[in-house]
């Protein structure tokens with residue numbers, strides 16, 4: 001399953017390498033980083049792909065205006081400037097370049113830890129103002145022997161830990177999905193947050209900004225920490241409650257902060273950034289030539305791989321497509337869609353589960369895409385003519401099915417009985433059943449309602465399915481009508 005991208009719009013400042021790689025692979029590119037919202041809405045319908053950093057706000061109306069849009073790429077990690085739910089509903093892939101800027105963000109974090117510990121910002125300001133005598137007020141602290149609490153032990157959290165250990169810091173942390181034995185391997189002792197707060201001299205956060213992490217560091221947390229605790233945020237503004245931080249800085253409960261990110265960017269209010277105990281940078285975590293080159297090349301290559309049907313990497317809303325790209329899987333995706341359509345037309349209204357059974361060892365990995373393909377086929381038959389015109393695919397079908405309380409119950413077994421090495425059967429709650437397999441890259445139907453075809457019937461184009469008592473005349477009449485309409489007829493043994 002490849003994606004046809006003839007034209008891509010790049011609307012944020014992204015390294016030229018991105019343009020080069022796309023163009024070298026035959027994709028037309030328009031790079032315009034000066035588009036107003038209105039101009040973006042006018043331009044987006046001309047493109048199949050969009051690449052952004054964090055400046056372009058890819059809101060629901062932008063996505064809706066992108067009638068040809070198939071993919072939105074973020075040259076970076078956070079996708080909080082993209083309405084991912086809307087993209088998923090419209091069957092548009094959203095992908096990022098996880099890891100491309102990890103080292104740069106980790107290095108900035110370590111830099112801020114050092115700056116906060118040694119008042120580098122104040123020292124620099126004093127020197128620029130020729131105030132040598134201020135050095136007396138700029139007593140810092142050593143990092144050696146201090147405890148660093150790392151909240152979020154993913155890519156960046158881990159790299160920060162490894163680097164700060166070389167300063168002699170003890171690293172402890174918390175992450176709901178990284179097991180303690182995994183973090184122990186990179187020297188971080190994992191513990192619940194309530195145990196971590198009283199132990200730390202420095203806290204650094206490396207989580208996404210989600211409901212659970214918004215204002216994670218708040219008044220209550222500051223109270224539970226040692227007086228003078230220092231905090232660093234190179235993740236997302238809002239993980240540290242900015243008002244609580246200001247109060248803690250004023251009271252001395254917080255000894256200093258290093259901030260690269262803010263609740264609103266640029267900040268509406270610069271009080272925090274201007275605070276003498278704060279070292280602030282304007283979202284520079286990924287701003288190194290190395291990281292920008294890396295994310296630019298990575299996002300372009302990810303687009304190219306998808307066009308070539310090679311692999312899907314970095315997609316955050318297209319699980320079903322990850323294993324659906326190989327030549328062999330494509331035929332099974334088509335079969336799933338066709339069986340779903342057949343169920344939608346011939347079966348009744350599915351409620352609850354659609355049972356999808358994949359038999360044969362070659363279908364071991366088919367769970368992710370077969371269910372989505374069946375749902376896409378089935379739901380297409382239930383779309384109202386003149387509805388919102390969204391084309392159902394592997395990305396939006398599962399989400400749409402969920403909205404209708406419809407889900408797939410997927411079963412897989414290695415043994416496939418009979419003459420075929422693999423086959424798929426689907427069943428609706430009303431008893432409708434059909435099974436099929438693939439042949440020469442196409443989908444074929446083997447049986448409907450438990451009745452098998454004498455020879456597998458091709459499942460492409462328009463198909464007529466009927467069931468009748470055996471009658472030579474009826475067969476001749478139907479075959480004649482089918483031939484006139486260029487349809488494929490499937491005869492069931494009665």
Ligand code: NAD
Nearest residue numbers: 077078105152154155156175177206207208234235285286
């Ligand atoms: P990642 O996905 O590798 O790691 C994030 C980790 O946070 C995950 O392991 C996740 O389990 C954990 N997490 C989620 N909820 C949590 C919670 N409630 N408590 C503790 N941990 C939780 O991401 P990453 O690449 O390490 O990026 C981390 C953050 O840094 C992201 O917000 C990203 O957008 C941001 N970032 C900022 C810059 C910058 O320029 N300042 C650059 C790169 C990344």
Ligand code: MLT
Nearest residue numbers: 053054075076077078286
């Ligand atoms: C990210 O999430 O990757 C960062 O915010 C860096 C960027 O600005 O792209």
